[in-house]
Amino acid sequence: MAESSDEVQLVVFRLGDAEFGFNIFQVERVLRHQAPEPLPNAPPFLEGLLPYGDGVVPVIDLRTRVGAPAPLSDETRIIIVELEQGRVGVVVSAVREVLRVAAERVTPPPALVRGLAAGYISGIVRLEQRTVIVLAASKLLTSTERIALDELLVGTKR
Numbered sequence: 001m002a003e004s005s006d007e008v009q010l011v012v013f014r015l016g017d018a019e020f021g022f023n024i025f026q027v028e029r030v031l032r033h034q035a036p037e038p039l040p041n042a043p044p045f046l047e048g049l050l051p052y053g054d055g056v057v058p059v060i061d062l063r064t065r066v067g068a069p070a071p072l073s074d075e076t077r078i079i080i081v082e083l084e085q086g087r088v089g090v091v092v093s094a095v096r097e098v099l100r101v102a103a104e105r106v107t108p109p110p111a112l113v114r115g116l117a118a119g120y121i122s123g124i125v126r127l128e129q130r131t132v133i134v135l136a137a138s139k140l141l142t143s144t145e146r147i148a149l150d151e152l153l154v155g156t157k158r
Helices: 111-117 143-156
Strands: 007-015 018-023 027-032 046-052 055-061 077-083 086-092 094-102 121-126 131-135
Touching (some): 007 086, 077 094
Parallel strands (some): 018 131, 055 086
Antiparallel strands (some): 007 018, 027 077
16 A cells, blocks of 8 residues: 555544544634624524624534534634635634544545535544544535525625
8 A cells, every 4th residue: 555645634623522623724713712792683503793803703603503512611612714605703612633634534424424414524533542523614504504694794794
């Protein structure tokens, strides 16, 4: 077998007790948690808006999206990810590490998982003592949610 130098770097985080990761190229920054500014009539998936840079980013709580416990703690973080339509803040239980793994260690999810969570999961990394579920940041919002978010954000720009 030929050696491959292809490596993937993942920003690994916890949602409840499970470990997930985003490809490092999708992550712009990790911030300490601060409460986003709530928006009236916001869709349920949107926690609010967070000042960021010279504007604001919408914030979604990924913990509630995957059914994980969502208490706030000193470890709670907001990961700023880059999507096609702009940046989004994602609330997670804790950020663990940047993990480097050989690209071939990232395997497709089993067929059953693909069916249940095809929108979110792009791969699985199995290590000796743990499993990291790799999420596709670009699939965090459904097309309906993206449209609702775009309409809401147009209304907040003055």
